[in-house]
Amino acid sequence: MKKAALITGASSGIGAATAIEFSRNGYFIYLMGRNKERLQDVALKCRSGASIVSCDMTDEAALQKRLNEVLNAKIHRVEVLVNNAGIFETHNFTESTDELWKRQMEMNFFVPVRVARAFFPYFKELGGGSIVNVSSTLGLRPTVNTGAYSASKAALINWTQSLALEGGAHNIRVNAVCPGIVDTPIHSFHSLEESAKKQALEKMKPLQPLGRIGTSEDIARTIYFLGSEQSSWTTGAVMAVDGGINLS
Ligand SMILES: NC(=O)c1ccc[n+]([C@@H]2O[C@H](COP(=O)([O-])OP(=O)(O)OC[C@H]3O[C@@H](n4cnc5c(N)ncnc54)[C@H](OP(=O)(O)O)[C@@H]3O)[C@@H](O)[C@H]2O)c1
Known part of the structure; x- marks a missing residue:
């Protein structure tokens, strides 16, 4: 059986780059997301083979069904889960609604928990596995107007470490x-017309000691390292990949 990885949020940005990185290294890829057309584009770039697993991940029943299809098929050894899908909404605290807070927590925290819960018995039977949760520097140190997103990503970090404790024995x-x-579609600057985008990027440059914002590929390489056997003695690690912004 071929080794495989399931990447959530694989239709765009960091998830798409991660799928391509794992594929370059010989993994069959299960691409999860909602937009079938964009998932298809990414699948074409995955030279080691890929299958599209599309659903709205906030629909619990649909998510469980799609995950069962992948894990029960036993066509490939799914050794890696990358919990990458997420949403980012800024807000003014006093005007923020319960709905916004629930949306952020649901997609950025509860969905990864549910996906990992579906994978745990599968990994136990397989004799091991690797989960990479995509959090954010905002989960380590928040900025103004990002309270709900930052809290959801902080929860993801804490839970990563508790799950690492539980998973070790298996x-x-x-x-x-x-x-x-x-630079991904999650940010409004991503789709600005060229000169406005250039201006926005110039403004952000000095925030990073390394003098530039990141690319999806910068993150994909680290996700690959943590997901693959290259990091076989690493668990519970929380790795910032941020051009040093967390220090500034
Ligand atoms: N870009 C940054 O600066 C940055 C910084 C820190 C952390 N992150 C984190 O990195 C991860 C990837 O973000 P990105 O920057 O690559 O953003 P992106 O390009 O907007 O990608 C987000 C992905 O999540 C998927 N997704 C969102 N809601 C979904 C739902 N209900 N069901 C299924 N899939 C859903 C989207 O798929 P569809 O569109 O197909 O639904 C898309 O593939 C996120 O967790 C984000 O919080 C990003």
Whole structure:
């Protein structure tokens, strides 16, 4: 059986780059997301083979069904789960609604918990596995107007470490990556017209000691390291990949 990885949020940005990185290293990829057309584009770039697993991950029943299809099929050895799908909404605290807080917690925290819970018995039977949770530097140190998102990503970090404790005895490794500012569609500046975007990027440059914002590939390489056997003795790690923004 071929080794495989399931990447959530694989239709765009960091998830798409991560799928391509694992594929370059010989993994069959299960691509999860909602947008089938974009998932198809990514699948074409995955030279080691890929299958599309599309659903709205906040629909609990649909999510469970799709995960069962992958894990019960036993066509490939799914050794890696990358919990990457997420949403980012800023807000003014006094005007923020319960709905916004619930949306952020649901997608950025409860969905990864549910996916990992579906994988745990599978990994135990397999004799091990690796989970990478994509958090954020905002989960380590929040900024103004990001309370709900930052809290959801902080919860993800804490839970990563508790799951690492639980998984150790079963050879299940659980790690987190905390990206800084990365140029993906999650940010409104991503889709600005060229000169406005250039201006926005210039403004953000000095925030990072390394003098630039990140690319999806910068993050994908670290996710690959933590997900693959390259980091076979690493669990419970929380790795910032942020051009040093967390120090500034
Ligand atoms: N970019 C940054 O600066 C940055 C910084 C720190 C952390 N992060 C984290 O990195 C992760 C990836 O973000 P990105 O920057 O690559 O953003 P992105 O390009 O907007 O990608 C987000 C992905 O999540 C998927 N997704 C969102 N809601 C979903 C739902 N209900 N069901 C299924 N899939 C859903 C999207 O798929 P569909 O569109 O197909 O639904 C998309 O593939 C997120 O967890 C984000 O919080 C990003």
